[in-house]
Amino acid sequence: MKPDLPARAIVFAYHDVGVRCLRVLLDAGVEVPLVITHEDSPGENIWFASVAQVAAENGLRCVAPSDAHLPELLAEAAASNPDFLFSFYYRHMLKAAWLNVPRCGAFNMHGSLLPQYRGRVPVNWAVIEGARETGATLHRMNEKPDNGAIVDQCAVPILKDDTASEVFGKVVTAAEIVLARSLPRMLDGTATERAQDLSQGGYYGGRKxxxxxxxxxxxxxxxxxxxxxxxxxxxxxxxxxxxxxxxxxxxxxxxxxxxxxxxxxxxxxxxxxxxxxxxxxxxxxxxxxxxxxxxxxxxxxxxxxxxxxxxxx
Incomplete structure (x- = not known):
């Protein structure tokens, strides 16, 4: 990290995980020059908290572009000289142009115990398949979905009558725990990472x-x-x-x-x-x-x- 200067992070975020993890960064004193989120879809049941509202409450610049890879947005992010990029339940894949912006790397919070349930709606898939635990995983991002090395993860139980919504509430807490306990090591450069064994899990698509x-x-x-x-x-x-x-x-x-x-x-x-x-x-x-x-x-x-x-x- 740069001596005597707070860390800076570009944040892609949405949903409850996005809200809680953004608050973890702010609580730790990380500067967030830019938040990228989604516009709420008119046809979607919006039952979760708003990243845009949290950003506004904290005086952060927040945008919701239809295409996150606009050259002017990339240029703005690069000009802020970020140390990190974080993706917290942002719904689109980020290409190399974004992953190469931060000095110390780009990291994603995924709602499963990777390498299990890579891909879309991991909590719902875990319940559909009768899994008895899931969790949250912080991992380094690359151009393949949910593929990069793991920084940390936290497991939560799935009870036999739990709904996906109830499990998701546990995963939100697990994500907050993972980021809060990993962030100090990431900021001082002592965090360790371990590669995923992709043979121990599968990739799952979205659901309609x-x-x-x-x-x-x-x-x-x-x-x-x-x-x-x-x-x-x-x-x-x-x-x-x-x-x-x-x-x-x-x-x-x-x-x-x-x-x-x-x-x-x-x-x-x-x-x-x-x-x-x-x-x-x-x-x-x-x-x-x-x-x-x-x-x-x-x-x-x-x-x-x-x-x-x-x-x-």
């Missing part, structure tokens, strides 16, 4: 709302994981029963019957809703809704009549 359709062949455990991963504020796991698209908001796995041949059915019994999976196992449906509102046992009777309805083919 239509990816939430519950496969008719899914086991009860797979359905429970999908429901947890896509529960509010995410778009939800859904299926069509009797011509009606129903979003399953919350479930509890109550009975497992592996290798039983059965059809996916929604059942109204004992003043409760149940989902029978293709493996014959049962899920208690604790909450569900369609376009007209919540579906409870009385609503089921009004919509479908009878005791059960099978998934539409």
């Amino acid at each position: 709302p239509e990816d939430g359709r519950i496969p008719p062949s899914a086991s009860a455990q797979q359905i429970h994981n999908l429901v947890r991963a896509l529960a509010a504020p995410y778009p939800g796991a859904f299926c069509r029963f009797g011509g009606c698209e129903i979003v399953i908001d919350r479930t509890r796995l109550v009975e497992q019957k592996p290798n039983t041949d059965a059809a996916l059915r929604l059942i109204n019994e004992n003043n409760a809703l149940w989902l029978q999976a293709a493996d014959g196992s049962m899920l208690h449906v604790l909450a569900a809704h369609d376009s007209d509102g919540p579906i409870d046992p009385a609503g089921f009777a009004r919509r479908f009549g009878g005791r059960s309805v099978s998934v539409d083919s």
